Amino acid sequence: MSLTHAPAGAVRQGSLRELNLALVLGRIAAADRPPSRADLATATGLTRATVSAVVEDLLAGRLVSESDPAPRSGAGRPARGLVLADQGPAGLGLEVNVDYLAVCVVDLAGQVRHRTVHRADLRPVAPADALARLVEMAGAARDDAAQHGLTLVGAALAVPGLVDDDGLVRLAPNLGWRDVPVPALLAEHPPLIEQVPGIPALTVDNEANLAALGELHSQPPGCSSSFLHISGEVGIGAGIVLDGALFRGVRGWSGEIGHLPVHPEGRPCRCGGQGCLEQYAGQEAIVSAAGLARAELPADTATARLAELAEAGDADALRALHDAGTALGVAVAGVVNLLDLDTVVLGGGYAALAPWLCPPVLAEIDARVLTAAWSPVTVRPSTLGAEAAAVGAAGSVARRIVAQPVGWLARSG
């Protein structure tokens, strides 16, 4: 997947048409119910004639479609509204994690249109081989998407590690990856993506960041737009969302909550440190504390098995989850004291374990957060669970197309 066909003709940047296309499409994307052309003229300040011309372009390019007429109480013909198209360009989301590969396709409206998860322990697998398996899954996703009239125009890959701007994975300690040139390895495969101007064929990002973005765009209305999203897998990562935007840190490496020391003189960690949260609340730590031998319980089924045992009242599993929740709560209380966030989302494998993790996390917050007495912190499971990173990755591509529609139109025109 060198991921690219040849790009289409260059686009004149900043043209009026380009701005009007983005303005009208953005309004359609943000609207609570399908707006009419008249609504769009009011909302954008453009003339009716300009809106009509822009909408014709968007319809012809399969970026929007006409909705069914809404029932209307007053007299006259009911107006048809405009919605983001369910055919046309779409985003491809990819994830390599320690114990699964995931692929998904998200359309412009943010709907997940294809999803495949392949559970396997990826630690013994060489990076090039893991990526080859992912490309194979992505090929099937591309074919499935095509059958629904969707064209993949960009991909985003989630990895559980630290990523440079150019897609080099500097370090993914739990996968055992170090300095893996992901874009170069993917370029050895045939293209899956139809490249359009302005949309990167491939971006690589930390999975906890992409999972937090997936959660932000999937959570029910009324939820806080500032939260800490914790991806609890074999490793533990966090995405910090502040006022609806991801906080990335000075070099893009923020969110390594798994390496917050919770017992500074405690167990040695794969990172070289000691007493890191991962050693007390990572998936393997919980499995081992529950007295389950790893040989009998491969990483890819561990979370489901733990939930099953806890559900059945198994004392060892309950104690292991309580202790993990307490360690997690110690770290989370520190983060809340530091960042003053009002919402913590338990994502990844933690989502399925939330019934047992939430109480001890809340107990530590109550005991340790200075402001908890008069300003409670919400702790809740994520809406997407373990698939949040791939969904967040594909959604980030789809949102980029909506923000910059002219590239796709130049290609299809």
Added chain:
Amino acid sequence: MSLTHAPAGAVRQGSLRELNLALVLGRIAAADRPPSRADLATATGLTRATVSAVVEDLLAGRLVSESDPAPRSGAGRPARGLVLADQGPAGLGLEVNVDYLAVCVVDLAGQVRHRTVHRADLRPVAPADALARLVEMAGAARDDAAQHGLTLVGAALAVPGLVDDDGLVRLAPNLGWRDVPVPALLAEHPPLIEQVPGIPALTVDNEANLAALGELHSQPPGCSSSFLHISGEVGIGAGIVLDGALFRGVRGWSGEIGHLPVHPEGRPCRCGGQGCLEQYAGQEAIVSAAGLARAELPADTATARLAELAEAGDADALRALHDAGTALGVAVAGVVNLLDLDTVVLGGGYAALAPWLCPPVLAEIDARVLTAAWSPVTVRPSTLGAEAAAVGAAGSVARRIVAQPVGWLARSG
């Protein structure tokens, strides 16, 4: 200090004159060397005639003055440049901390023009009495400033605790303050501030936040504009500066690094938690670990005495500082893993102890921060030390006057 005289006549918001005044004054403030009127016309895009008229207003209002002619290599008369005035409006900075009161005056150019620190243990003192002492110091500062041609037009107060938007101090655990209505208490004193439209007479903020702002605007050129500034006093607070702006959190209560758990089952803390950083690296913890009885060593001289002993090679003091630095390093490593910052500034009382604290802090960062091997973190003492909060407070007022000069001109016109 109800802090206000009656405000001057209302200002028409958003007028062209207002915008041009702020634009030209902002350029003068940001310039590397005093710009001429011609430089300002080029930089702002305004006509020479408009710039001249605006500069006349600024000169008449004592917001800027003409600099001495700069030596010039070419032919012709050397141009005189414009600088921020060293007379005219100024900001008042106030601080109540556990073991001192501080007052300072900062002029428009950011120069500290007056500074008083009064060392005393404030814990046994009622909030109203502590504030009364501060008002007395502020009165002397006002008189001193007036002798230098400076008029105080706004005050900012730093407190070591959590502050609401309206200035209510919700909780300052080490001072023992809870729900203290600071603005109402100060309003019982005669006014010290000449109020001008657009400049709040009084704001109240967390001392660690204001200290971080003080550091940001005092640090040498070339320093990082994203850093963690730690104020190490009896309590330990932090200000998080990201891209030159203070990060305040969802409700304005960020930065409580002193309550990061470093030994979760360790010593009980005044906050109700257990094993908080403050219990291992706060001033009293260091003093006690160094074997110094608190009765012989009041809080207000503790830092100086510790530095003296360490300088002399006292083994107990050196061990106490090493252990405190290690605890601090554990917390800092967690913060750097979480936020991906490249600079940590040791401020407050820590500044004077930095020679002994920096090595163990760096050792913990090296051992625990995932990215430390290829992207080192700078740990350095603050440039302002314990006076950073009062300087930051006064500077925040001065910067507000520069950003919004029309209020002062309306008052003086």
